Amino acid sequence: MQDSDNKRFVPRDRNWHPPAYAPGYKTSVPRSPNQALVSLQHPSRSELTGPRFEALRLGPHDNDLLMNYREGQGQDGLPIGERIVMFGRVVDQFGKPVPHTLVEMWQANAGGRYRHKKDGYLAPLDPNFGGVGRCLTDAQGWYHFRTVRPGPYPWPNDPNSWRPAHIHVSVMGPAIATRLITQMYFEGDPLIPRCPIVQTLGDPEAVDTLTGRLDMARSRPMDYLAYRFDIVTRGALQTYFENQG
Amino acid sequence: MSQQPTREGGLLYRETPSQTAGPYVHIGLALDVAGLPLRDEEIWSRMAAPEAEGEAIELVGRVIDGNGDPVRDAFLEAWQADANGDFQPDFDLQKPFNSFGRSATTADGASEWSFTTVKPGRVPAANGKPMAPHVCLAVFARGINIHLNTRLYFDDEAEANAACPVLNAVESPARRETLIARREEVDGKIRYRLDIRLQGEGETVFFDI
Numbered sequence: 001m002q003d004s005d006n007k008r009f010v011p012r013d014r015n016w017h018p019p020a021y022a023p024g025y026k027t028s029v030p031r032s033p034n035q036a037l038v039s040l041q042h043p044s045r046s047e048l049t050g051p052r053f054e055a056l057r058l059g060p061h062d063n064d065l066l067m068n069y070r071e072g073q074g075q076d077g078l079p080i081g082e083r084i085v086m087f088g089r090v091v092d093q094f095g096k097p098v099p100h101t102l103v104e105m106w107q108a109n110a111g112g113r114y115r116h117k118k119d120g121y122l123a124p125l126d127p128n129f130g131g132v133g134r135c136l137t138d139a140q141g142w143y144h145f146r147t148v149r150p151g152p153y154p155w156p157n158d159p160n161s162w163r164p165a166h167i168h169v170s171v172m173g174p175a176i177a178t179r180l181i182t183q184m185y186f187e188g189d190p191l192i193p194r195c196p197i198v199q200t201l202g203d204p205e206a207v208d209t210l211t212g213r214l215d216m217a218r219s220r221p222m223d224y225l226a227y228r229f230d231i232v233t234r235g236a237l238q239t240y241f242e243n244q245g
Numbered sequence: 246m247s248q249q250p251t252r253e254g255g256l257l258y259r260e261t262p263s264q265t266a267g268p269y270v271h272i273g274l275a276l277d278v279a280g281l282p283l284r285d286e287e288i289w290s291r292m293a294a295p296e297a298e299g300e301a302i303e304l305v306g307r308v309i310d311g312n313g314d315p316v317r318d319a320f321l322e323a324w325q326a327d328a329n330g331d332f333q334p335d336f337d338l339q340k341p342f343n344s345f346g347r348s349a350t351t352a353d354g355a356s357e358w359s360f361t362t363v364k365p366g367r368v369p370a371a372n373g374k375p376m377a378p379h380v381c382l383a384v385f386a387r388g389i390n391i392h393l394n395t396r397l398y399f400d401d402e403a404e405a406n407a408a409c410p411v412l413n414a415v416e417s418p419a420r421r422e423t424l425i426a427r428r429e430e431v432d433g434k435i436r437y438r439l440d441i442r443l444q445g446e447g448e449t450v451f452f453d454i
């Protein structure tokens with residue numbers, strides 16, 4: 001008997017998440033299953049456990065994108081762009097903090113260019129910006145990254161589609177069943193409602209939960225603005241009665 | 246965060262909704278594929294070192310879209326028990342075996358994902374009966390709005406497969422076959438091959454876990 005054996009998670013609300021097939025986002029058309037998902041009515045350890053990363057050796061600047069990819073020196077070795085801190089709390093659906101879980105993020109630079117072999121957008125690479133961060137949440141579920149605000153960029157979907165500024169966010173949570181990858185958008189960006197990927201979400205409230213909020217109280221004068229992005233993973237439940245009678 | 250009432254009358258936050266991992270997922274989760282320098286430690290596709298207990302195997306395959314074309318920007322995560330059927334949740338690169346691994350299909354060539362691991366032991370299902378040996382796989386890619394969960398089973402475990410409660414939860418026997426990897430021996434190494442078909446003929450079974 002293991003701890004996981006009497007645990008379960010609140011089922012995923014598949015109408016709240018984007019559907020696999022969302023034809024406005026064209027690449028989803030050939031990449032979406034036609035068949036229904038097979039529901040596991042009684043998940044096992046294989047789903048109810050997952051990796052923990054307290055032993056993963058993180059570098060001192062792994063969550064600091066201003067410092068973790070520098071070619072230049074001093075002030076001139078910092079990336080171009082608006083300095084920001086992205087922070088928030090990982091909690092489960094019952095509001096319980098998710099401690100010591102791995103949060104990873106990646107993003108374009110301030111010009112909207114990714115440091116990736118396959119990105120050929122006109123905007124230049126920034127010699128001092130890589131665009132990747134990772135950290136573990138603390139005991140109360142808090143995480144933070146220091147970075148620059150990414151730029152919007154064009155992409156081939158509709159004749160003139162642009163991604164709103166966004167940061168990709170990956171969170172592990174306590175089990176494979178809680179694994180989640182999403183994107184944070186920035187409050188007030190006029191490209192949000194125009195984006196075919198944002199529009200895969202059926203509920204405007206869902207878009208709202210992916211919008212990072214400017215938090216002046218946590219901004220630092222003469223240094224950076226802060227954006228808050230809380231992440232909610234599936235709620236963990238205990239099963240009270242093992243024997244179904 | 247967004248709240249809705251629960252049936253119990255309390256408040257339940259809604260899970261953060263998924264968005265696609267996109268074409269540049271490698272920058273964040275598979276740095277070598279993006280062409281980025283590696284950090285001190287990365288989560289990678291070598292789950293088992295040569296000294297790990299159990300039968301050393303490689304898992305390999307492609308991800309195929311609804312047009313029959315290989316998906317060249319897919320990213321996969323694997324989760325499996327060790328040779329004794331126990332999960333090793335504390336990820337630690339100093340250990341000979343980790344239950345968790347990551348791989349990506351390549352932009353050129355055969356466009357295969359692969360994991361170096363050991364054959365997993367049997368894990369009990371929720372009712373305590375043993376499941377057949379399997380590896381849980383999660384598939385992420387551009388065009389996939391929420392990751393797809395599937396399982397890889399082994400073709401030389403026919404008896405265990407036939408009795409596995411999760412495989413049997415798939416109503417169509419023909420569809421169960423989409424989860425079964427085929428054993429090959431290449432230069433004396435054991436390899437199991439499984440193509441993941443996202444859509445259409447031979448579509449892989451995906452689970453709501």
